[in-house]
Amino acid sequence: TRSTRPQRLLKAVKQHATRGDPQSVISAIDHFCRHREWAMNVGDEKGCILDSVVSELNPEKVLELGTYCGYSTVRIARLLPPGARLITLEFNPDYAVIARQVIAWAGIEDKVQLVEGASEDWIPRMKEHFGIETFDLVFLDHWKDHYLPDTKLMEGCGLLRKGTVLLADNVICPGVPDYLEYVRNSRSYKSCYFKSHLEYTRAEDGLEKSVFLG
Ligand SMILES: COCc1ccccc1-c1cc(O)c2[nH]cnc(=O)c2c1
């Protein structure tokens, strides 16, 4: 039977990237998505914005909602200091199978814990299951209608502290209007928009960075 796009993306990583070299994995995926098949990675343009937010924050505890093939997982983990941890949640088991291999190929599996399942099921279990008190950075890149409920759930579970940064992908395309309205109007957040483009295209998209004020 025909292979899936994530399987073909993984094949491109294994063919063109060097084991243990995260940058070569990132470049191989970007090349594949720009010249062979579009795929919904955050991509190189928004990825540079993501890099700058991570580098400036130097987070110890990172949560990623939506792993897909692990592109942004590798982008984030490659910048983390020793001892820092990234937990990434993926609902789709077929994506998780590919992401685990991409993460391993990049050689950053020691910093990453990929958890399969629904974000709403796992967010309430972060403390007792992973020993996490609060997150320093959350990257939202999963189903658009889950951004707002999951944010409220993280607030309710006490997973956000003064200064925690929420960074949300796709706030224009496909768009997350309810989430944007919330973080931009709530007194609990200081929010700003980084205008960019939908990965590998000329369509507008951007990242919203929202600092939790407690
Ligand atoms: C399946 O839709 C693909 C698509 C089609 C057109 C426009 C945007 C997107 C898109 C882009 C992204 O970065 C995404 N990131 C995370 N979860 C998504 O569902 C997602 C969708």
Ligand SMILES: [Mg+2]
């Ligand atoms: Mg996205």
